[in-house]
Amino acid sequence: MSGGPLDGVRVVNLSETVPGPLAALLLADLGADVITVERPPPGDPARRFPAVFAALSRHQRAVSLDVADPRGLGLFARLAERADVILVGQRPATARKLGVHPDQLRARFPDASVVSVSSFGLTGPGASRPGHDLVFQAIAGLLDGPPGAVPVVDMVSGFLTAIAALAAIAGHNRDGRARTVETAMFDGALALNTFALTRELAGLPPDATPVAPAGYGVYRLGDGARVCLAVSYEAHHWRALCEALDLPDLARLPFEERVARRDEIDGKLASRMREWPAEDVRQVLATAGIPAEPVHGPAEVVRTAEFAGRTIDGRHLAAPFLIDGRRAGAAWGVPRIGRDTAAVFGELGLGRAELGRLAEEGVVVL
Incomplete structure (x- = not known):
């Protein structure tokens, strides 16, 4: 362009x-x-x-x-x-x-x-x-x-x-x-x-866009907690998952078969994760280098180690990027209506008296 x-x-x-x-x-x-x-x-x-x-x-x-x-x-x-x-x-x-x-x-x-x-x-x-x-x-x-x-x-x-x-x-x-x-x-x-x-515009078949294979979804553990697996196209992640859960018969399945037999294979994964002690499942997933995370609600998110440092004064979510290693921006708190009217227009040369008249006439809020 x-x-x-x-x-x-x-x-x-x-x-x-x-x-x-x-x-x-x-x-x-x-x-x-x-x-x-x-x-x-x-x-x-x-x-x-x-x-x-x-x-x-x-x-x-x-x-x-x-x-x-x-x-x-x-x-x-x-x-x-x-x-x-x-x-x-x-x-x-x-x-x-x-x-x-x-x-x-x-x-x-x-x-x-x-x-x-x-x-x-x-x-x-x-x-x-x-x-x-x-x-x-x-x-x-x-x-x-x-x-x-x-x-x-x-x-x-x-x-x-x-x-x-x-x-x-x-x-x-x-x-x-x-x-x-x-x-x-x-x-x-x-x-x-x-x-x-x-x-659709290119007339491509349905599999031209991602189709979730077995191993890509939310699963329940034996203690009722939910865990999300995001094992997508990478064969090494799939093999690691099957080895971690002791499902060697599934380890060599290609991506296409994991899509075609999703319900069947997911049923085996789900059963295995419900049967094992929940902490054991969490441990094997964590040590195997598999994309897997707990399904959090907001109250849990704010208590995670990953969330630490991503707030300003513990009350406001910080900017979603770092500039030269520092979080951008600062929290000024939720402003009342017209909080900065006087200061901003004062910098432009409007005096307090004029601003006051405008406020009385409903033109501005101070």
């Missing part, structure tokens, strides 16, 4: 599956020159579902490099040297081993901003743990409640609006031209369903 608010901004994207590529997609849609670095064949795991990959790959230039090879890493460095933003999506230990941890990238490419999206963050008690969408819904309390309890379209529309505003600001800084950048809640809702809609 040319002529967008981010025209002239170069982004090098070294992330895959959904969160990082979605961010790269939005930046590309707004005019950035996005170069996506994909692993060699079979490439991004999202390619398993053609509609997903198609939905996320537009408006980008794609290269394929093995950054685990020093030569591939050298080629990546040549891209990164010319980047305004480097987008990475690996877990911290993996990123550091590859030489693409944000700390390493900032040291090597001081003129580039580095944006990281990972499972639990770059530091903290969950930094090394794997995960897929479903376990984050579970551990964040999103699976605990009736339909509509989380206003996802409202939330996504807010994120899109923030991105649009940032794009307008960046464009104005670049060329001094103000813009109207528009989004709508319907667009947000469509964005949420982009994989299925892309499938």
